[in-house]
Amino acid sequence: MTDETSDPRTDGGERVRESRRGAKRTDGGTAAAGHETDHHHGLPAPSSIKRWLVTTNHKDVGILYTVTALFFLVFGGVLALLMRVQLWTPGATILEPLQYNQAVSAHGLIMIFWFLSPFAFGFANYVVPLQIGAKDLAFPRLNALSYWLYLFSGILFGVSFFQGGTFAGGWTMYAPLNLPVYTPNIGASTAVLALLLFVVSVTVSSVNFLTTMHRMRAEGLTLRRMPLFTWTILLTTWMMLFAFAALLAALMILSADRLIGTQYFAATGHAGSLLWAHLFWFFGHPEVYIVFFPALGVMAECFQTFTGKRIVGRKWFIAAMVLVALQSFLVWMHHMFLTSINLEIKTLFMATTIGISLPFDLMVFALVYTMLKGRVRFTTPFLFSFGALVLFILGGITGVFLGAVVLDYEFRGTYWVVAHFHYVMVGGITALVGGLYYWYPKMTGKMYDKFLGKLHFAMYFVGFNLLYFPMFVAWETPRRDFVYPEIYTTWHQLSTVGAFLLGASFLVMFYNLWVSLSTGEDASDNPWQFSTTTEWAIPSPPPLENFPGKPSFSSGSLEFLPDGSDAGDIEPAGPGGREPAATDGGEATTDGGEAATDGSETDADDGEDDDDGKLVTDGGRVMTDGGQPMTDDEQVVADDGTAGAADANAGVADEKATDGGTVTVYDEHAADDEEHGEDHASIWPFRIGLTSFLFLVGLSGLRQGSFPEGLEGGAYLGLTVVAGVGLLWALVGMGREEFHGLEGPFGESWPFTGINNTKLGVWIFLASDVVLFGAFVGSYAFIRVAEGWQNNWHHLIPADHVVLPGLINTYLLLTSSFTVVLALVACEKRSKWGLIGSLATTLVLGIAFLINKAMEWQHLFHVHSEAFPNGWNIGTNVASSTFYLTTGLHALHVIAGLVITLYLIARAWNGAYLDDDQPVELFGLYWHFVDIVWLFLFPLFYIL
Amino acid sequence: MTVPADPIRPSLVALHPAQSGIIPRGTRVEVFQQIFDVFLVLGTLVGVVVVGYMVYNAYKYRDDGGERPDDAPKVGELPTGGGGGRKLFLSFGLSTIIVVSLILWTYGTLLYVEDEATVEGGDDVQIDVVGYRFGWDFVYPNGHETSTLRVPANETVQLNVTSEDVFHTFGVPELRVKTDAIPGQQTQTWLEAEETGTYRARCFEICGAGHSYMTAEVEVMRPSDYENWYANTSAENSSAVAGPSEIGPRATAGPRASAVSQGVVG
Amino acid sequence: MSHLRLYTGIFAALAAFATAQVFVEQAGGLPYWTAFWVIIALSLVKAVLVAWYFQHLKWEPRSVSATIFTGLLAAIALTAAAAYSIL
Ligand code: HEM
Numbered sequence A: 001m002t003d004e005t006s007d008p009r010t011d012g013g014e015r016v017r018e019s020r021r022g023a024k025r026t027d028g029g030t031a032a033a034g035h036e037t038d039h040h041h042g043l044p045a046p047s048s049i050k051r052w053l054v055t056t057n058h059k060d061v062g063i064l065y066t067v068t069a070l071f072f073l074v075f076g077g078v079l080a081l082l083m084r085v086q087l088w089t090p091g092a093t094i095l096e097p098l099q100y101n102q103a104v105s106a107h108g109l110i111m112i113f114w115f116l117s118p119f120a121f122g123f124a125n126y127v128v129p130l131q132i133g134a135k136d137l138a139f140p141r142l143n144a145l146s147y148w149l150y151l152f153s154g155i156l157f158g159v160s161f162f163q164g165g166t167f168a169g170g171w172t173m174y175a176p177l178n179l180p181v182y183t184p185n186i187g188a189s190t191a192v193l194a195l196l197l198f199v200v201s202v203t204v205s206s207v208n209f210l211t212t213m214h215r216m217r218a219e220g221l222t223l224r225r226m227p228l229f230t231w232t233i234l235l236t237t238w239m240m241l242f243a244f245a246a247l248l249a250a251l252m253i254l255s256a257d258r259l260i261g262t263q264y265f266a267a268t269g270h271a272g273s274l275l276w277a278h279l280f281w282f283f284g285h286p287e288v289y290i291v292f293f294p295a296l297g298v299m300a301e302c303f304q305t306f307t308g309k310r311i312v313g314r315k316w317f318i319a320a321m322v323l324v325a326l327q328s329f330l331v332w333m334h335h336m337f338l339t340s341i342n343l344e345i346k347t348l349f350m351a352t353t354i355g356i357s358l359p360f361d362l363m364v365f366a367l368v369y370t371m372l373k374g375r376v377r378f379t380t381p382f383l384f385s386f387g388a389l390v391l392f393i394l395g396g397i398t399g400v401f402l403g404a405v406v407l408d409y410e411f412r413g414t415y416w417v418v419a420h421f422h423y424v425m426v427g428g429i430t431a432l433v434g435g436l437y438y439w440y441p442k443m444t445g446k447m448y449d450k451f452l453g454k455l456h457f458a459m460y461f462v463g464f465n466l467l468y469f470p471m472f473v474a475w476e477t478p479r480r481d482f483v484y485p486e487i488y489t490t491w492h493q494l495s496t497v498g499a500f501l502l503g504a505s506f507l508v509m510f511y512n513l514w515v516s517l518s519t520g521e522d523a524s525d526n527p528w529q530f531s532t533t534t535e536w537a538i539p540s541p542p543p544l545e546n547f548p549g550k551p552s553f554s555s556g557s558l559e560f561l562p563d564g565s566d567a568g569d570i571e572p573a574g575p576g577g578r579e580p581a582a583t584d585g586g587e588a589t590t591d592g593g594e595a596a597t598d599g600s601e602t603d604a605d606d607g608e609d610d611d612d613g614k615l616v617t618d619g620g621r622v623m624t625d626g627g628q629p630m631t632d633d634e635q636v637v638a639d640d641g642t643a644g645a646a647d648a649n650a651g652v653a654d655e656k657a658t659d660g661g662t663v664t665v666y667d668e669h670a671a672d673d674e675e676h677g678e679d680h681a682s683i684w685p686f687r688i689g690l691t692s693f694l695f696l697v698g699l700s701g702l703r704q705g706s707f708p709e710g711l712e713g714g715a716y717l718g719l720t721v722v723a724g725v726g727l728l729w730a731l732v733g734m735g736r737e738e739f740h741g742l743e744g745p746f747g748e749s750w751p752f753t754g755i756n757n758t759k760l761g762v763w764i765f766l767a768s769d770v771v772l773f774g775a776f777v778g779s780y781a782f783i784r785v786a787e788g789w790q791n792n793w794h795h796l797i798p799a800d801h802v803v804l805p806g807l808i809n810t811y812l813l814l815t816s817s818f819t820v821v822l823a824l825v826a827c828e829k830r831s832k833w834g835l836i837g838s839l840a841t842t843l844v845l846g847i848a849f850l851i852n853k854a855m856e857w858q859h860l861f862h863v864h865s866e867a868f869p870n871g872w873n874i875g876t877n878v879a880s881s882t883f884y885l886t887t888g889l890h891a892l893h894v895i896a897g898l899v900i901t902l903y904l905i906a907r908a909w910n911g912a913y914l915d916d917d918q919p920v921e922l923f924g925l926y927w928h929f930v931d932i933v934w935l936f937l938f939p940l941f942y943i944l
Numbered sequence B: 001m002t003v004p005a006d007p008i009r010p011s012l013v014a015l016h017p018a019q020s021g022i023i024p025r026g027t028r029v030e031v032f033q034q035i036f037d038v039f040l041v042l043g044t045l046v047g048v049v050v051v052g053y054m055v056y057n058a059y060k061y062r063d064d065g066g067e068r069p070d071d072a073p074k075v076g077e078l079p080t081g082g083g084g085g086r087k088l089f090l091s092f093g094l095s096t097i098i099v100v101s102l103i104l105w106t107y108g109t110l111l112y113v114e115d116e117a118t119v120e121g122g123d124d125v126q127i128d129v130v131g132y133r134f135g136w137d138f139v140y141p142n143g144h145e146t147s148t149l150r151v152p153a154n155e156t157v158q159l160n161v162t163s164e165d166v167f168h169t170f171g172v173p174e175l176r177v178k179t180d181a182i183p184g185q186q187t188q189t190w191l192e193a194e195e196t197g198t199y200r201a202r203c204f205e206i207c208g209a210g211h212s213y214m215t216a217e218v219e220v221m222r223p224s225d226y227e228n229w230y231a232n233t234s235a236e237n238s239s240a241v242a243g244p245s246e247i248g249p250r251a252t253a254g255p256r257a258s259a260v261s262q263g264v265v266g
Numbered sequence C: 001m002s003h004l005r006l007y008t009g010i011f012a013a014l015a016a017f018a019t020a021q022v023f024v025e026q027a028g029g030l031p032y033w034t035a036f037w038v039i040i041a042l043s044l045v046k047a048v049l050v051a052w053y054f055q056h057l058k059w060e061p062r063s064v065s066a067t068i069f070t071g072l073l074a075a076i077a078l079t080a081a082a083a084y085s086i087l
């Protein structure tokens, strides 16, 4: 490294060293000296298993995600190999037909849900906080909770194999094949519930990441200046938030159909089958970008780092991604071109589909042009990124074939589609594997064996193309089918060979990464020459507290400021800040300004660089904490879509951060007191994960609203009850636990300055709940349109279903909303009894709402009319199903709200909330939301 | 495959006079092949050029271990973009033009295959197709039901497709016809076979244990033979295993007899 | 707390609108689809009132409202396009 002085960290490090106070540093990743654990609020050393059960630190959680995801890669991979063996000759039945279908389905579900996304989120967990200069995520305990729900949902999926076989209807789970009439195994229900639990994990995770990335960026790190990997994760989580809410609705409805006998997707209905397709693909198309975007982010990072160039057209690259993220919600029917949708809508979706492929062209070109005039170094991460781009290009081109509707008519249901999406999705995996090599030194502090890395790539790339390219040639093979035209036998055999080669390449990787953990060279802070992002400015692995001070970009480049300092006080740190922000973007029309390097004469240095050892690696960095006393960060515990609020959030200190600017005014608080440090350990997320797992295992035994007779049914019932109680206990336990997360003020928070983390988290969660209920209402509307909105529909509903109970409940809920408003007013007036009185009134009104509803339902269950001789039950027809399920989901929200109300009353009794009314306010947000939902359900289900 | 002039649909030529000649018409086999060929050629070309360019530049600009350039990226800098915007937009514009014009071109054909006159033509042969686990029933206008689809050659045949249990997809690969068979819904499509002979229809959406074996024979007959055959059918002498009126999943889980022989496509 | 009167007024309006919705239907004077849109519009107005004042969106950054609105748009896109596709 020639220009030491230009490295900001040299400077920053110096400064920090001067102001060092009682250096306190632990090693977050590998060995931590025993005595240091007490400094960190009970986080045991990494060598102990307990550490990994209780940790809430983002780096630990990142590692947990990565390792778990790789396990599921092996799981899904073995299933894939089984399929490839079956396909060696047409019509072979090494697996029975149903077993084959199970393998196909489980392979798809595992790879997409339990491997691909979580693998990316391993990096997201580890790297994003580092890149944005945050010490952790906004809600560390919720982050751990996401992980445990993820792990246990995966285990639950594994359990499904042992309950008569898992789900066998394809990862798309088309209706009505997904109903017990056609897939009767208990395991099929379990698989659906496993996915449901996974979605809950994703939702919690989305809320957490969005809050973190929007609110907790270092000073000067405006959205426009965010590193590209973080950008991709930001967009991914936005898509996740909305897309997975639609899937949650679909899965809840499916679970209800399977377990309690609602009739949404039944074959007898007019449109159940199509309804599933709409719900699934409304989620499904964004999902393909959700899995792909992080890979794109890795590619962008690696292309920049290993070519020594900044990305071409950065601004447009970002704009293109934003466009794709938005538009991804408007293309879903291109998966339904062969269904009975009309020509106009086909045309529209053909147009949006082609439209969405164009921004991708731009991104591809931007990456390609980034190499020009660069210094391309063929390190393992770069090889994988480069390979991924090649594969993505091929996948994208074949996608355009599919976008041409006339061609899609023939490709649908064939190996063309299989080959297309494997090229793009596994292309994405390719980039993520590159990401693993890229960040492995950071995460472990060790360098892997470079030769084996390249060997892995060679085997991988050859294996990949050998596996998937023949599928284009043999495209007339029907999908999910093991009988295929004989002339394709050779191609399928090539595929199978490729599959084993691809599988074997991962053995090389596992060996390499495992062995290097102990024998690898120590990695320096920055083992890659031209990397720029913040994670490379700190040790490998980073200490628990990440940074040797407060990261700030306000001078134009990264500095670590002594804690508690005001960015304005500190003069910019030398030439590191010499890249003016205004050069952002690729609008510059010349590229002549680059220093011309003539790389064509000599041989490329093919080695991985390790030349940055000269950077400051002073071990004695100052670790101070973020400032103010911490308060509990947990407010929302998403539990099957209902918010269970937790403990007092004792108010996040008011911030005076300026909008989008660089200067944050700091309260000069004592930042030196260790008692005010963050917590890093909690066992409750694990307990919630475990109990929800057991609870769902129990629930899977349910069929048509009751458990089967006999011992087995009794076991399921017992498990449901016991685990249900356990789950409640764990939820309350987490709510009551004192846990200090990170506290502001933070640097950049656009566009959410002026609202604190917790409140923002609640709002983001509510936004996903909007989509959840929206999808329920949408399903109702769709079914009703299909049945005939007015006349046919009214025949499905008994005359006894009248407006009055609904109207009464509307009044009750509206009044309860008003009393919550009064409760907040009472807090402001510091009136304890006013507060308790208002909350108690809310409770009473809510209970009255439920009682009224129960009476109404009882009545309807037992109507006796000519049309409904056996009452109007959940499973009577689609109208009753939509009515009971939608309003039932709403009632569950009410019940959750009442539990929170009880909790608030208990706390208020002891004098809480008068000084800090935020918990009451947050509860209010939730309760009013439940009210608003009812404002729509009432006319839809009672009046119209 | 040679593309014969289309004698059957003068009305359509009249409908799209401006496009005649450019927009592929004819049987589904013909239009698919033409469009696919063009896509394949262009797609291959674009793929080769772009990937080739990538590989070439990666090699050309490989690191030679020289001095670190002054403006090289450094740890801790704020991300910014590099130059090269003009090139970026040129290539982007070019790719947009290619893709959009290709799709517009195929859209003409989409309108043609979806044309009301084509799909619901007056005196064409009309057949209802009903998928069930795991087979197909074909119901003729006179009520005759069979498990083999018999159609006349060189005539447009209208298919009304549905399912009596789960979601299936009906397709005859060699005739390039395919549409979903959805319970509670009707989908329409048409086919036209130029050569007599036996083809194979099959299911393209996973539907259960017998999915891989869910096939049916398609017999394309000389029109006169077809007329003869059809004249001798009636609702009573149906040969299908079961009628579409039978509700609920059928017990047949295993391979049906027809599945044992392998249909060779192509 | 100075908002108390405002809140009370809104509460009264909400209750009145709910009653009006039922009235519109029971009176039966309007054609079905006119009544439909009137009723839906009343629901929308109520929802906005609750969100704007009770949930304090009026006093939060607009970005929060935008987030919720985006979710709403997504749900509407799904409902509208799906329903239209089978018409
Ligand atoms: C370049 C633009 C792309 C276009 C125009 C495109 C178009 C399509 C179309 C029309 C289908 C439906 C095929 C059918 O079932 O008949 C499809 C399927 C699929 N695409 Fe793409 N695609 C593109 C990029 C991507 C990307 C980037 C991904 C993911 C990383 C992706 C993943 C998938 C998947 C998973 C399926 C199959 C879903 C299934 O049926 O199981 N595609 N694509």
Ligand SMILES: [Cu+2]
Pocket (backbone or CB within 6 Å): A284, A285, A288, A331, A332, A334, A335
């Ligand atoms: Cu898609």
Ligand SMILES: [Cu+2]
Pocket (backbone or CB within 6 Å): B168, B169, B203, B204, B205, B206, B207, B208, B210, B211, B212, B214
């Ligand atoms: Cu099938």
